[in-house]
Amino acid sequence: MSTIPDDLSYTKEHEWVAGIEDGLTVTVGITAYAAEQLGDVVYVEVHSEVGSTVAAGDAVGEVESTKSVSDIFAPVGGEVVEINSAVVDNPSLVNSDPYGEGWLFRVRVEEEPEDLLSAAEYTALTSGES
Amino acid sequence: MSRSTPLRGVxxxxxxxxxxxxxxxxxxxxxxxSAEHNAVRTAAGLFDLSHMGEIFVVGAQAGEALDRALVGHLSVLAPGRARYTMIVNETGGILDDLIVYRLDEDQYMVVANASNYALVARELADRVRGYDARVTDRSDEYALVAVQGPRSAEILTALTDADLDDLKYYAIVPGVVAGTPALIARTGYTGEDGFELFVLNEHAVPLWNALAEAGKDAGLVPAGLSARDTLRLEAGMPLYGNELSAAITPFDAGLGRVVRFDKPGDFVGKAALERAAENGTRRRLVGLVARGRRVPRHGYPVTREGAVVGEVTSGAPSQSLGRPIAMAYVDEGALEKGSLAVDIRGSQEPVDVVDLPFYRRSK
Structure with a gap:
């Protein structure tokens, strides 16, 4: 059973969003559940550049594991303000510390997110899938 | 409804x-x-391959019957030895790639892929008609456990009375492993030294547990199909369904050496394969190493100056090379000119063509 921290918000695409309650800048990553499903992550790319504006649901990058490749989506709309270069250099951080050093990017929120999930809702989603 | 091996609970x-x-x-x-892959390269890995098929061909003319049914020359195989070979259809298309073990003068074991063994058993039964040879598909009775990696001999030696020093690569001997009767073969699909142990289903769990325990201190770890796939890819070994199919001849796959036109008599697919050997191939199976970090995967187009010149059959990040690798069928003409790329979801990522295998173990 993978961990699902209570203090984060989640998406159906298995990303987590931190800091949403402040309404300013949020941090985005992929969940421990998604990291386990992917297996060893070997490549992370966020192709939306710092300073660019993204809309909620936009594909902003990709994450590759040994067996598969998946899109990374923007869970909220706004300006990309930071990309985690550490995870680009060392993609295994997604597996080893998905909620910490494995974060992917930060967005200054401009568009109120609508359909984020609570930890309880995300737990229900993943227990249905596994 | 999917089937389970005797080791599913384990x-x-x-x-x-x-x-x-x-x-x-x-x-x-x-x-x-990745850790499983590296363990097999540096120590050892334990694999459940019980999904593979074991088809026995027995009788005074079993060897001649297999010469007729397969592309190889199996009647001259010495008892206790094995060959990599193929079964093709009348047009030379590959129905499966096989390892054939000669267990005794009049007894062979044909090991086929999980996806194909039912077809292979039917074809063999059909093709040996008229010979003194009987085909029995015993896949449901047999489990297959493999120990692969540089420390596999040392691990297995501690559990068996069989003399492994005398067991050459591509050889097989009956023996007892951890109290279990087994056919011990020095074969594998990883590019490392290693053993494949054929045992009756009821012996699979005790055998697995004994190997896991005996190998613990040597660094043996259980390894799954994901590691098996990257190991065989680095070793340049084809996978049926990726590099091999009924639309492909052994010559297309660069494996024409398995076709033995010099054996006596006719064999299924011979005429078509003679034409294929004569005409040469339009596309060739090659190794690709990506310059970037994005991974070329099965089905992605190989391009040159924007034009499609081939297709990736298998691709993965390579632990041993530190870069993504792939096998692909590429047009001969494009190979001569060079400057190839793989279309990775719309962007042309440069690749270099290299000789296979990508990885060769140090002796």
């Missing part, structure tokens, strides 16, 4: 991620597939 207790493979629930990985 995999579940080890926390394996299971995946459907050719209708079987098989372990994809137990933890990190």
């Amino acid at each position: 995999h579940e207790s080890l926390g394996a991620t299971l995946t459907d493979f050719a209708g079987w629930q098989m372990p994809l990985r137990y933890g990190s597939e």
